[in-house]
Amino acid sequence: MLKLWNTATRSLEEFKPIKKGKVGMYACGPTVYNPLTIGNLRTYIFEDVLHRALELLGYNVRHVMNVTDVGHLVGDGDMGEDKVEMAAAKAGKSAWDIAKMYEEMFVKDFTRVNIRVPSGKDRPHATDYIREQIDLVQTLEKKGFTYRTSDGIYFDTSKFAEYGKLSGQKLEEKEAGARVEVNEEKYHPADFALWKFSPEGEKRQMEWESPWGVGFPGWHVECSAMSEKLLGQPFDIHCGGVDHISVHHENEIAQSEAAFGKPLANYWLHGEFLLVDGKRMGKSEGNAYTLDDLIAKGFDPLAFRYYCLGTHYRSKLNFTWEGLEGAQNALHKLRSEARSLSVGTGTEIPSAFVEALEDDLNTPKALAAVWDTLKSGSTREEKGAMLTRMDTVLGLGLAELVGQPLDIPGDVKALAEERLIARQEKNWKRSDELREAIKSKGWIVEDTKDGYELTPEA
RNA sequence: GGCGUGGUAGCCAAGUGGUAAGGCAGGGGUCUGCAAAACCCCUAUGCGCGGGUUCGAUUCCCGCUCACGCCUCCA
Numbered sequence: 001m002l003k004l005w006n007t008a009t010r011s012l013e014e015f016k017p018i019k020k021g022k023v024g025m026y027a028c029g030p031t032v033y034n035p036l037t038i039g040n041l042r043t044y045i046f047e048d049v050l051h052r053a054l055e056l057l058g059y060n061v062r063h064v065m066n067v068t069d070v071g072h073l074v075g076d077g078d079m080g081e082d083k084v085e086m087a088a089a090k091a092g093k094s095a096w097d098i099a100k101m102y103e104e105m106f107v108k109d110f111t112r113v114n115i116r117v118p119s120g121k122d123r124p125h126a127t128d129y130i131r132e133q134i135d136l137v138q139t140l141e142k143k144g145f146t147y148r149t150s151d152g153i154y155f156d157t158s159k160f161a162e163y164g165k166l167s168g169q170k171l172e173e174k175e176a177g178a179r180v181e182v183n184e185e186k187y188h189p190a191d192f193a194l195w196k197f198s199p200e201g202e203k204r205q206m207e208w209e210s211p212w213g214v215g216f217p218g219w220h221v222e223c224s225a226m227s228e229k230l231l232g233q234p235f236d237i238h239c240g241g242v243d244h245i246s247v248h249h250e251n252e253i254a255q256s257e258a259a260f261g262k263p264l265a266n267y268w269l270h271g272e273f274l275l276v277d278g279k280r281m282g283k284s285e286g287n288a289y290t291l292d293d294l295i296a297k298g299f300d301p302l303a304f305r306y307y308c309l310g311t312h313y314r315s316k317l318n319f320t321w322e323g324l325e326g327a328q329n330a331l332h333k334l335r336s337e338a339r340s341l342s343v344g345t346g347t348e349i350p351s352a353f354v355e356a357l358e359d360d361l362n363t364p365k366a367l368a369a370v371w372d373t374l375k376s377g378s379t380r381e382e383k384g385a386m387l388t389r390m391d392t393v394l395g396l397g398l399a400e401l402v403g404q405p406l407d408i409p410g411d412v413k414a415l416a417e418e419r420l421i422a423r424q425e426k427n428w429k430r431s432d433e434l435r436e437a438i439k440s441k442g443w444i445v446e447d448t449k450d451g452y453e454l455t456p457e458a
Numbered sequence: 459g460g461c462g463u464g465g466u467a468g469c470c471a472a473g474u475g476g477u478a479a480g481g482c483a484g485g486g487g488u489c490u491g492c493a494a495a496a497c498c499c500c501u502a503u504g505c506g507c508g509g510g511u512u513c514g515a516u517u518c519c520c521g522c523u524c525a526c527g528c529c530u531c532c533a
Contacts, residue, residue, distance in 0.1 A: 010462095028533080036533090043533035073531065083531075169461050169529065190529095219531090241533030246461080271533065272463085278525070282532050310471065310481070316464075316526070323470050326482035333481090336495095356472095364472050368480035428491050435493090446495050453495070 002057055002358045004237075005314060007245060007268040008166055012360060015267065017236050023059045024235035025051065026227045026265070028244060029123070031068040032102035033087040036109050037288040038304060038319065039281045043241045043271040045305055046313040046361075048115040050239065050269065052393040053357045056349070064230050065118045067125045069099035070206045071196070072219045082216070085205060095205040099127075109291045112301040114395035124230060126222040130208050133217040133225040137194045137210075139259045149185035152196040153212050157188055160254045166268065167246035192251050193218035220251040227264070228256065238265035242272055274308075275318045294324065302396055303328035309363040309394060331396065336455070337374050337387075338401040344385030353390055370394070408454050412443050416452050419445065 002015040017023050027047045030036060051063045072083045087102075088095040110117045117123070126133075137153060140146050145159050157163045157171060164170050171190060197215040198207045207214050217225075227235060233256060240249060249268065256264040273280055276287050291301055307327035311317040350373050356365035373386055384402045391399040408416075419434035438445045439457070446453045 031532085040533045046533090164461095167461065167528075172460095242463090243528065243531095243533065246528055247530085273527070273533070275526075280527070280532090288532095306481095307470085312472080314463090315471085318470085318526095320469080323482085326470065329483090330481050362472075364470095364480075368472070371480055423491085426491070432492080444494080446493085447490075448495070449489080455495090 002054075003360055004267055004269060005360050007270050010168075013267070017059065018234065018266065021058065021060055023054050023061045023237065024231040025054075025061065025063050025237040025239065026223070026231055026235060027063065027065045027238075028223060028240040028248065029065040029067050030102075030106050031072040031083055032099045032106070033072070033083040034102065035290050035292075036106045037281060037290060038294065039274040039288065040241075041109060041113060041115075041291060041304070042274040042308050042317060043239075044110060044115050045113060045308045046271040047239050048395065049309070049313075049363060049393060050237075050361060051116070052395060053361055056354070056357065056389075056393050062122065062231065063118050064122045064124065064227065066223060066226050067099075067103055067123060068219065068222060069103070070095075070126050071217045071222060082204075082206070088205065099125075112291060113305045114302060114397060116395075121230065124226045126217065126226070127206065129222065129226050129229065130217065132229050133221045134195070134208075134210050136221060136225045136228075136255065136259055137217075140194065140255065143258065145258045146194060147187065148212070151185075152193045152215065152218070154186060154191045155194050155251070155254060155258075157190045157192075157254060160258050162257070163190070163254050164250060166250050166253055169246060192220055194221050194255070220248055221255060223248075223252050224255040224259070224264070227252075228260065233260050234263040235265055237267045237269060239269040239271065242270045245270055269313075271313050272316050275316050278318055281319070289319070297321070299324055299328055300331065303331050306331045306334075306367075306396060309367055309396075312360075312362060312364055314360075334370070334374075334396065334398055335401055338384075338398040339403075339405055340380070341384035341387060341402050342380045343403040344379075344381035344383070344388075346382055346385035347389065348382070348386055349389045350386055357393065366390075366393070406454065406456065408443070409441070412438055412441050412454060415441075416445050416454055420452060423447075 003012050004015050005011070006013045025047075027044075030040060047063070047065075051061050054061045069084055070082065073081065082095075084099055085095045088098040091098060093101075107117050137146065140155065141153070145156055146153050147156055148154070171188065195210055195212055195215055195217055197213050198204045204216065207216050227233070227238075238249070238252075253264050275281060276289070279287070281287050281289070291304065294304055295301065303324060304327070307319075307324050308317065310327060350369050352369035352372065353366050356362045356369055359365065370387070370390055373383060373390070376383070378386070388399040388402050391397070415434050415438050419431050419438070422428075422430040422434060435445055438454070442457050444455050444457055446455070
């Protein structure tokens with residue numbers, strides 16, 4: 001029985017899909033205006049593991065992730081500039097080119113850490129669903145949830161009685177906060193833009209006609225419009241990062257539920273942050289690392305994935321280089337274990353592994369089950385089969401290594417053979433020379449009980 | 459001010475009302491020309507602090523403290 005922690009109820013709940021055997025999940029995707037940080041990546045890895053775990057448990061999963069290529073504003077809430085247009089201006093490129101460039105970058109990063117990237121319709125772009133977003137705003141307008149200011153159409157949060165139910169914060173409590181509100185035309189600080197007008201006399205690169213005037217959709221409305229269009233409402237699981245709980249997801253709920261009069265999603269799952277030096281890592285904090293930074297330091301992207309798997313998704317992960325190194329060492333060990341196994345035909349999965357996943361996606365526990373399996377008394381074939389199955393969830397690239405001894409170049413192999421003979425003749429000088437020769441070709445030779453073992457230099 | 463999360467060995471990190479998974483690092487041993495690997499063994503009487511409940515708490519309750527996050531764009 002799969003149990004998941006539902007942010008909406010703040011409790012562990014048994015997962016029951018709307019349609020038997022099927023799961024519809026929606027994940028808030030990147031805003032394509034700068035490179036992904038490893039913090040962003042942690043959340044996407046969590047969603048990918050969720051997707052894979054659901055499949056292992058027998059569900060047919062539809063995983064939709066949007067690409068925000070318009071409408072995400074920087075700075076003071078609804079008053080700032082559009083992130084994509086701003087990045088474009090800075091780079092001297094068009095907004096469309098910027099969006100395309102950063103989308104290609106994140107797809108590359110996803111691929112490098114073995115995240116299966118949603119594609120086609122399952123990766124909708126906000127700019128391709130302008131019609132749906134306008135429709136949604138019109139529905140809200142008809143139902144009386146909107147009002148107009150000089151710069152756009154806004155959602156009136158005071159009209160939605162349940163506003164704040166996800167974060168457990170009432171409107172009045174938010175109001176008491178120390179935030180500075182710069183948009184004095186809004187009725188309430190929590191109100192948010194559904195449609196923004198293009199600035200007077202200014203031509204935006206991304207703008208569309210609408211019943212209210214030329215402009216562009218607000219950030220929150222895209223998710224509501226696209227999830228309804230692609231998954232229906234309600235759908236099963238909505239995920240994202242914890243920082244979205246109190247604003248973005250709250251706003252999505254308000255829009256969607258106000259417009260359609262039914263729940264948006266049944267389960268809300270949120271991935272915790274990755275911290276650096278015990279503090280939040282963020283694009284605006286200036287302490288953000290990218291996957292390329294890790295690679296530049298000689299790390300394998302999958303070592304980062306392993307690192308993430310070692311912490312429960314609802315716990316903060318304090319990123320350190322030492323921790324990443326430990327993860328990489330562990331991954332190397334797993335790889336060499338995998339190579340030493342044989343391809344088996346079994347479809348067994350250790351129950352401890354499955355139970356760990358069913359327990360709110362407890363990947364650290366699942367990883368422990370992997371190690372226990374490797375240390376167990378099962379045969380190489382059984383272990384090979386089990387590791388292969390478990391790797392469909394882990395995504396550590398172990399499955400393809402099972403039963404695949406390293407491909408050793410002939411010349412290296414010949415040197416190793418020659419060294420073996422030298423050793424038998426107790427010609428240690430020659431033996432050491434040959435070890436050096438092998439090393440110069442990028443391989444490490446190690447003696448074993450009945451011969452030697454060659455591994456590529458890290 | 460409001461809402462929320464967490465403090466477990468050198469590091470990372472699970473977990474439980476009955477005496478602490480796993481990984482990394484470290485130590486000892488076997489082995490070895492050397493080295494490494496491999497294998498075996500060891501490494502928290504202890505789970506932020508103080509109370510309480512209990513036969514018994516790291517696990518439940520209360521208080522405190524520290525750290526972090528959200529409430530303003532950010533996974």
